[in-house]
Amino acid sequence: MEQRLQKLIAASGFCSRREAETLIAAGRVGIDGRVAVLGERGDPDVNSITIDDKPLSRAEPHCYLLMHKPVGVVTTNRDPEGRPIVADLLDDVQARVFPVGRLDYNTSGLLLLTNDGELANQLAHPRHEVDKTYLVRVRGRLRREDRQRLEQGVPLDDGLTAPARVQRVRSRGSHTWFEIIIHEGRNRQVRRMCEKLGYPVSRLARISYDFLTLGELEPGRYRHLTADEVNRLKKT
Ligand code: URA
Numbered sequence: 001m002e003q004r005l006q007k008l009i010a011a012s013g014f015c016s017r018r019e020a021e022t023l024i025a026a027g028r029v030g031i032d033g034r035v036a037v038l039g040e041r042g043d044p045d046v047n048s049i050t051i052d053d054k055p056l057s058r059a060e061p062h063c064y065l066l067m068h069k070p071v072g073v074v075t076t077n078r079d080p081e082g083r084p085i086v087a088d089l090l091d092d093v094q095a096r097v098f099p100v101g102r103l104d105y106n107t108s109g110l111l112l113l114t115n116d117g118e119l120a121n122q123l124a125h126p127r128h129e130v131d132k133t134y135l136v137r138v139r140g141r142l143r144r145e146d147r148q149r150l151e152q153g154v155p156l157d158d159g160l161t162a163p164a165r166v167q168r169v170r171s172r173g174s175h176t177w178f179e180i181i182i183h184e185g186r187n188r189q190v191r192r193m194c195e196k197l198g199y200p201v202s203r204l205a206r207i208s209y210d211f212l213t214l215g216e217l218e219p220g221r222y223r224h225l226t227a228d229e230v231n232r233l234k235k236t
Helices: 005-011 017-025 117-124 144-152 189-196 227-234
Strands: 029-031 049-051 064-069 108-114 132-139 165-172 175-182 201-209 222-224
Touching (some): 005 117, 108 117, 175 189
Antiparallel strands (some): 029 049, 064 108
16 A cells, blocks of 8 residues: 555654654655655555665564663664664564654663554654653752742743643752653753753653553563553553
């Protein structure tokens, strides 16, 4: 069946639909021996589709993983600096999964990985407003007015942040621990929000993603989502 190329690439499990659009725009996708353009459609039964000159493989069964990402690992599938990548932690997974969204190198916590480009695309879309809870440790004592600013919106270079919730605030010595729940997924968002208000972040961990939590999962370990969890995510 003929479909937009980005949809077809996502369905193959290569990457998310948005990432596929970037690949097409960068001229890395070919169709029948020429460079494909954004907006083009194709049919894997009829056309020869390539990424970086390698044939696009056909769709594989969907795989959904929940990982406890440790600090010191990057969430991309390739790192120009040669640092460890999350895929290095997968020992018994044949599917070519990719991370849903990302966590910084120095952030630990709950990371979803899948080869289901459609679901990844759905979850990453701002319209879906998936709640994500982060446990944060900042230097300094969080003042009441700054807590309110975090909750009401912090003006960052890329605009005002959406309303957030701050809970379980406790100060220990020269640090404050708290949880912040946000639904946006901007780059380094929590760190930038705190830094903007004068609080450098010394620890950051994502402890929940929508209804999913880390449970007893140790850093570096992962588990498959249950069918029920996958269905609930699809309804988000
Ligand atoms: N906010 C950040 O600052 N970093 C992350 O990794 C996730 C959210």
